[in-house]
Amino acid sequence: KKSDVRVHIDLRDNYNPGWKFNHWELKGVPIRLELGPKDIERQEVKCVIRYNGEKMQLKWDCLV
Secondary structure (H helix, E strand, C coil): CCCCCCCCCCCCCCCCHHHHHHHHHHHCCCEEEECCHHHHHHCEEEEEECCCCCEEEEEHHHCC
8 A cells, every 4th residue: 555556466276386476467556476385484574576587575564
């Protein structure tokens, strides 16, 4: 909300992560944030940029 960005959290249990990633890329979502249990422990998130495939680990404080 701070940066005025629309967000959708995909909580479907019946699909694996690869299927979900492909689903949202085909829809044209420009940035994907991946968050798992280990990321929560480290307070990090993986950010993937769709148009160039760049992946980076970001601290929660740096997200906005």
